[in-house]
Amino acid sequence: MKIAVIGVGYVGLVTGVTLSDIGHVVTCIDVDPAKIVKLNQGIPTIYEPGLGALLQKNIEVERLYFTADHKKGLEGAEVVYIAVGTPQREDGAANLDYVEQAARDIAANINRGIIVVIKSTVPVGTNVHIKNLINQNTIDGVRVQIASNPEFLREGSAIKDTFHGDRIVIGTEDKETADILEEINKPFNVPILKTDIASSEMIKYSSNAFLATKISFINEIANLCESLGANVEEVARGMGLDHRIGPDFLRAGIGYGGSCFPKDTNALVQLAGNARHEFNLLESVIEVNNNQQVLLIDKIMSRFGTIENKKVAVLGLAFKPKTDDLRESPSLVMIPRLAELGANIIAYDPIAVPNARKHLSTAIEYTESLDEALRDTDFAVIITDWPEVKTIDLSAFSKLMRTPVVFDGRNCYSLDAVKKSAVEYYSIGRPSHTPEPIG
Numbered sequence: 001m002k003i004a005v006i007g008v009g010y011v012g013l014v015t016g017v018t019l020s021d022i023g024h025v026v027t028c029i030d031v032d033p034a035k036i037v038k039l040n041q042g043i044p045t046i047y048e049p050g051l052g053a054l055l056q057k058n059i060e061v062e063r064l065y066f067t068a069d070h071k072k073g074l075e076g077a078e079v080v081y082i083a084v085g086t087p088q089r090e091d092g093a094a095n096l097d098y099v100e101q102a103a104r105d106i107a108a109n110i111n112r113g114i115i116v117v118i119k120s121t122v123p124v125g126t127n128v129h130i131k132n133l134i135n136q137n138t139i140d141g142v143r144v145q146i147a148s149n150p151e152f153l154r155e156g157s158a159i160k161d162t163f164h165g166d167r168i169v170i171g172t173e174d175k176e177t178a179d180i181l182e183e184i185n186k187p188f189n190v191p192i193l194k195t196d197i198a199s200s201e202m203i204k205y206s207s208n209a210f211l212a213t214k215i216s217f218i219n220e221i222a223n224l225c226e227s228l229g230a231n232v233e234e235v236a237r238g239m240g241l242d243h244r245i246g247p248d249f250l251r252a253g254i255g256y257g258g259s260c261f262p263k264d265t266n267a268l269v270q271l272a273g274n275a276r277h278e279f280n281l282l283e284s285v286i287e288v289n290n291n292q293q294v295l296l297i298d299k300i301m302s303r304f305g306t307i308e309n310k311k312v313a314v315l316g317l318a319f320k321p322k323t324d325d326l327r328e329s330p331s332l333v334m335i336p337r338l339a340e341l342g343a344n345i346i347a348y349d350p351i352a353v354p355n356a357r358k359h360l361s362t363a364i365e366y367t368e369s370l371d372e373a374l375r376d377t378d379f380a381v382i383i384t385d386w387p388e389v390k391t392i393d394l395s396a397f398s399k400l401m402r403t404p405v406v407f408d409g410r411n412c413y414s415l416d417a418v419k420k421s422a423v424e425y426y427s428i429g430r431p432s433h434t435p436e437p438i439g
């Protein structure tokens with residue numbers, strides 16, 4: 001099948017690379033010419049394990065192309081995927097400007113009926129709106145079919161998620177389009193659910209909202225555990241053994257971030273509001289998460305009283321490990337707060353420092369060395385559970401820091417290991433630990 005993908009961000013690039021890897025001829029189109037230059041040289045524009053090798057392989061066998069020219073990219077395409085961003089608008093709703101522009105780009109450059117597939121996360125009703133927008137603007141009355149095919153990949157495991165996903169969802173208005181989409185996706189060997197368009201659009205938002213709910217639920221339980229003397233890790237383990245609950249997404253911590261959960265939960269609240277439905281549960285999920293992102297500040301202030309001129313190591317900038325993405329990362333909330341309170345900050349991340357320099361306006365020091373980050377600091381705050389941070393020998397804290405006080409937003413260490421160390425330790429939903437004074 002000859003396929004075009006519009007928008008080569010995270011999702012567009014993974015979509016283009018994996019569709020070509022299963023045998024389709026794919027041309028990816030982006031308005032950013034700098035991205036296209038890099039990608040044509042086989043250089044990935046995102047950090048994603050395993051992506052580089054697949055990118056180079058499929059360019060070499062001439063199944064994968066990149067262009068900044070919509071006309072050229074859409075020429076001969078039988079199916080066109082839209083994978084542009086749907087960022088949050090100020091009122092919380094999804095901004096559809098990029099999707100609408102992609103629709104106009106399609107309308108202006110096709111001369112025969114094609115299938116348009118929306119991969120971007122879009123509110124219920126958008127697929128039909130986009131189909132109408134294209135059909136109203138084509139030359140010579142050309143008509144397109146529409147399909148909703150939401151994306152469920154996670155950053156950092158996007159390739160694995162595509163080839164070993166739990167499901168592929170295809171929402172269409174007619175059986176013929178559904179069958180063509182099924183045929184395209186068959187080689188992924190992932191269960192396919194064919195449904196109507198509105199349900200497909202809703203499955204994406206409901207899935208993200210449910211996962212966010214699990215996280216906020218366990219975070220609320222964690223905060224209660226602290227007051228009642230229980231350990232949230234034990235609680236989550238005990239809950240997760242019930243197969244109706246399951247063990248995933250029950251890791252308590254500093255809250256969820258990333259390019260999806262925050263914006264998609266807000267968009268669903270807006271979508272519900274438009275249908276005159278107050279989504280109280282999801283509003284609470286969002287509120288719990290907002291509070292969770294700054295919870296460590298309270299712990300830090302009750303430990304120190306003031307942090308004016310204290311030197312603090314912030315360990316991790318990305319919203320989760322294995323990505324350099326900072327979008328909605330708790331670090332973007334914590335770092336300005338710590339700076340406002342007068343702390344001098346040195347921030348460590350193994351790969352996200354270049355992105356942080358672009359996104360964080362607070363004047364801080366950066367390093368890609370964990371040792372350098374910890375040296376002579378008064379306390380450390382763990383934001384991202386990077387393997388480098390999780391596997392650190394706890395003695396490094398006492399050897400390198402001025403005072404080994406650690407506020408762990410990701411519960412990186414076992415309490416047994418902490419008890420054997422000289423570290424003063426505060427985590428989420430677990431008892432804190434203050435070492436016995438020596439002598």
Ligand SMILES: NC(=O)c1ccc[n+]([C@@H]2O[C@H](COP(=O)([O-])OP(=O)(O)OC[C@H]3O[C@@H](n4cnc5c(N)ncnc54)[C@H](O)[C@@H]3O)[C@@H](O)[C@H]2O)c1
Binds near residue numbers: 032098
């Ligand atoms: N990032 C994720 O992990 C993830 C996972 C699942 C779903 N999604 C959803 O997928 C969509 C895309 O997300 P992303 O993170 O890849 O976005 P992104 O912002 O990283 O990338 C979008 C790309 O589209 C390009 N673009 C915008 N308008 C264009 C146009 N008219 N023609 C050609 N190119 C255009 C931009 O230059 C950019 O490179 C969003 O709706 C998001 O919610 C994202």
Ligand SMILES: O=c1ccn([C@@H]2O[C@H](COP(=O)(O)OP(=O)(O)O[C@H]3O[C@H](CO)[C@@H](O)[C@H](O)[C@H]3O)[C@@H](O)[C@H]2O)c(=O)[nH]1
Binds near residue numbers: 208249256260319320
């Ligand atoms: O038990 C958990 C699991 C995750 N998180 C946090 O939740 C956020 C999101 O994590 P994850 O879901 O792994 O990352 P994303 O790449 O944002 O992926 C989510 O968002 C994507 C975009 O819609 C969807 O495609 C994926 O299915 C969905 O998991 C991160 O800040 C994690 O630290 C927790 O705090 N506790």
